[in-house]
Amino acid sequence: MSDARRIVRARSIHEMYFFVSLTPCATCDATIDAKSLRLDGQGDAWALTGACPRCRARNAYTFRTYGDPVTAPAPRDELGGPSPSEIISPKRWNDEIDRVLPLVRPDPSALTREEWYANRDANRRLLVCTNELLKFVPEGEGEIPDAALDVEGRADRADRPERYGRAWISALRATCLENRARNVADLPRVEALECAAKASRRRR
Incomplete structure (x- = not known):
């Protein structure tokens, strides 16, 4: 069978959710909350369906899977096993990195509670992107091969080749882990803010 x-x-329900988060409403271009969609299917054919929160148009995302996606294993900060994604291309991972990277603040110590949680979630999403992009680099190799790239991916790599190399992806992954460590260290401060906010609400 040809590649076409x-x-x-x-690989998993988590990857299906992530794919939906990258694919806006076909009618109004709004971002869809994948977890608000209904999952239906059996065997290796599944779908996420539901109304757009903005325009109420029905959106349907269909997938082929390797069995039940809900029970498929996915390690922490990954969307599936060691094989690279078949439904999200390297360029789409890099595009999402472009979007999320400016949202991550390496020093969380001055953030409000709301900012802190948004920053934590953005950093985790960035870490997922780096973990999944790294899977396209074969063991013992230094870059994502031509065979893993479509036409758009090869054009993007020509413009910024470092984004398709193990060194750059691994360095960004290490930065994400450092950011997580700082978030964990700052957690007691955020928990104290939570307690103060709850106490204030009780006094009203």
């Missing part, structure tokens, strides 16, 4: 006819499959 190869069936691409989602």
Whole structure:
């Protein structure tokens, strides 16, 4: 079977959710909360369906899988096993890195509670992107091979080749882990803010 006819499959429900988060409403371009969608299917054919929160248009995302996506294993900060994604290309991972990277603040110590949680979530999403992008680099190799890239991916790599190399991806991953460590160290401060906010609400 040729590559053009190869069936691409989602590795887990987590990857299906992530794919939806990258794919806005077809009618109004709003971002869809994947977890608000209904999951239906059996065997290796599944769908997430539901109304857009903005325009109420029905959106349907269909997937082929490797069995039940809900029970498929996905390690922490990953969307599936060691094989690279079949439904999200390297360029789309890099595009999402472009979007999320400016949202991550390395020093959380002055953030409000709301800012802190948003920063934590953005850093985790960035870490997922780096972990998944790194899976496209074969063991013992230094960069993502041509075979893993589509036309857009090869053009993007020509413009910024470092973004498709193990060194850059690994360095960004290390930064994400450092950011997480700082977030964990700052957690007692945020918990104290939570307690103060609850006490204030009780006094009203």
